[in-house]
Amino acid sequence: MTSWAGRTAAEIAAAVREKRATPREVVAQHLARIERLDARTGAFRTVRAGAALVEADEVAGRPGLAELPLAGVPVAVKDNLAVRGESTRNGSAATSEAPADGDHVTVARLRAAGAVVVGLTNVPELCVFGTTEGVHGTARNPWDLSRTAGGSSGGSAAAVAAGLVPVALGNDGMGSLRIPAANCGLVTLKPGPGVVPAGIGNGDWFGMSENGPLATTVEDLRLVLSVLADTEFVRSRDTASRRIAVALRSPLLGVSIGKPYTNAVREAAGLLAGAGHRVRRAEPPYPVSLGVTALQHWTAGTAVDAAGLDPARLARRTRAHAAVGRRFVGTVRTGEGRARLRRRLEPFFAEHDVLLTPALARRSPKAGPWHERGWLRNVLANTNHSPLTPPWNLTGWPALSVPFGTLPSGAPCAVQLVARPGSEAVLLELAEQLEGLRPWQRTAPLG
Numbered sequence: 001m002t003s004w005a006g007r008t009a010a011e012i013a014a015a016v017r018e019k020r021a022t023p024r025e026v027v028a029q030h031l032a033r034i035e036r037l038d039a040r041t042g043a044f045r046t047v048r049a050g051a052a053l054v055e056a057d058e059v060a061g062r063p064g065l066a067e068l069p070l071a072g073v074p075v076a077v078k079d080n081l082a083v084r085g086e087s088t089r090n091g092s093a094a095t096s097e098a099p100a101d102g103d104h105v106t107v108a109r110l111r112a113a114g115a116v117v118v119g120l121t122n123v124p125e126l127c128v129f130g131t132t133e134g135v136h137g138t139a140r141n142p143w144d145l146s147r148t149a150g151g152s153s154g155g156s157a158a159a160v161a162a163g164l165v166p167v168a169l170g171n172d173g174m175g176s177l178r179i180p181a182a183n184c185g186l187v188t189l190k191p192g193p194g195v196v197p198a199g200i201g202n203g204d205w206f207g208m209s210e211n212g213p214l215a216t217t218v219e220d221l222r223l224v225l226s227v228l229a230d231t232e233f234v235r236s237r238d239t240a241s242r243r244i245a246v247a248l249r250s251p252l253l254g255v256s257i258g259k260p261y262t263n264a265v266r267e268a269a270g271l272l273a274g275a276g277h278r279v280r281r282a283e284p285p286y287p288v289s290l291g292v293t294a295l296q297h298w299t300a301g302t303a304v305d306a307a308g309l310d311p312a313r314l315a316r317r318t319r320a321h322a323a324v325g326r327r328f329v330g331t332v333r334t335g336e337g338r339a340r341l342r343r344r345l346e347p348f349f350a351e352h353d354v355l356l357t358p359a360l361a362r363r364s365p366k367a368g369p370w371h372e373r374g375w376l377r378n379v380l381a382n383t384n385h386s387p388l389t390p391p392w393n394l395t396g397w398p399a400l401s402v403p404f405g406t407l408p409s410g411a412p413c414a415v416q417l418v419a420r421p422g423s424e425a426v427l428l429e430l431a432e433q434l435e436g437l438r439p440w441q442r443t444a445p446l447g
Contacts, residue, residue: 008217009167010223012074013068013070015072016060016068016070016072016114019266022056023059023060024056024144025440026072027052027364031074033162034164037162037446037447038162041446042140043156043159044122044137044164045089045120045155046119048117048120049118052368055117059072062114069114069227072114074116074165074166075161076164077156078120078121078172079155079435080201082104083100083102083117083120084102085099085101086100088129089120089136090201090305092126092318093313094309095309110224115227118165121155122155123151123152124371126306127150127151127171127201130152130386132154132155133152133367133370138369139154139155141161141364142161142162143185143411144363144411146369147365147367148366150180151169152178153180154180154317157184160443161216161444162443166216166220167211167215168213170212171198171212172190172393173205173298173301174256174393175208175390175393179385180359180414182261182401182414183363183364183401183411183412185403185412185441187215187216187217188221189400189424190392192424193210193396195424197230198209202307202435206301208297208338208393208394208396210393212228213373217442218428218435233425243274243278243286243352244272244278244279244353244356245282245352245356246265246281247265247356247357248358251390252383255361255383255384258361258362261361262399264358265415267403272434274437279356282351285348287340293337293338296331297332298390302321303321304329305322316375317370317371325349342395346379354418356416359388361386362385363385363407392422396421398422399416400431402434404440415434417430
């Protein structure tokens with residue numbers, strides 16, 4: 001029997017459309033892998049084993065099976081997006097256990113394309129932090145199980161990196177797709193506003209949070225993004241030379257970037273220059289106040305999401321984060337801080353098409369009960385790990401994380417690509433070039 005666990009979404013969908021595999025066969029194999037490995041990775045809060053097999057059979061019976069772009073593809077969904085018939089716990093004991101009446105629009109689009117939802121993945125409480133742990137479990141990096149998968153889409157990233165599903169759905173409000181993708185050796189894109197429907201929490205963290213896929217190949221990323229956006233991101237024949245700025249410094253004062261990540265950027269820049277792009281060193285003019293602006297928006301988003309929840313059932317780091325943020329909600333709602341940052345950075349992106357940076361500053365923190373630790377300790381751990389992702393949620397511009405090389409531990413390293421609004425296709429093209437020039441191992445060797 002052919003093994004479908006570990007195959008790409010594109011391979012699975014093609015096999016199902018051509019009747020070389022059935023959706024039930026594919027889903028059952030992935031469920032068996034989840035049962036065998038998820039105790040080690042902590043990717044899932046809940047697995048929909050019985051429901052997923054029923055839904056797989058329904059996909060097999062669709063009249064238009066041969067046209068479905070994700071025919072029979074098992075997917076995982078981050079536990080802050082509604083899945084019909086399942087509770088949406090958002091990583092918290094304070095949220096409702098009542099099942100959702102319907103699917104979030106992104107989930108509905110995946111299902112309409114033929115995908116089968118096999119489970120909901122672990123997140124930190126209210127998706128606040130860049131590590132994933134809490135009352136529902138701890139998501140670990142499949143490449144180094146002593147380390148967190150990252151967050152807040154850590155469970156989704158762990159599920160894909162461990163080969164439990166070929167693709168997963170997550171979202172990104174301060175780096176929540178790019179952080180775990182970079183930790184776990186995946187490729188992901190935080191799109192700009194309006195590309196993929198948002199509808200995350202109470203107001204999308206003031207419009208900073210976007211939904212997107214986590215994948216092991218650029219082909220799969222492009223495929224699932226096309227479904228989510230309801231717009232085909234076809235491979236372009238445009239091989240134009242791009243003006244690429246290479247930046248190695250942290251946007252946040254006092255935070256240094258580790259040598260493995262700066263080396264990865266230098267090597268990626270060399271490959272892109274060799275491919276014909278105009279590459280030069282140039283640091284964006286980040287304002288000194290960027291750290292304060294990011295903290296205000298980060299905490300204010302949590303304050304809004306925590307409103308109406310029982311504080312006694314929230315972790316103390318969440319309560320503290322929301323308490324800090326309440327004083328900033330009014331200021332953040334005006335949007336002036338974000339507009340000011342965009343105005344400052346727009347001339348730089350008029351001069352350059354794409355910015356290449358490290359994806360992270362250092363490897364992810366040790367996995368552990370971060371939800372039981374103090375607020376300041378969490379904030380410092382997050383900031384020192386991931387200072388390079390928040391600016392692009394504040395501006396709203398598309399940003400992509402792509403695996404590139406390895407850390408001394410053997411875990412994946414990664415770089416980040418950023419571009420002006422509407423440049424998602426450009427980022428996908430460059431990621432595909434890097435993938436071709438420096439292929440990466442798609443899934444962790446967990447057995």
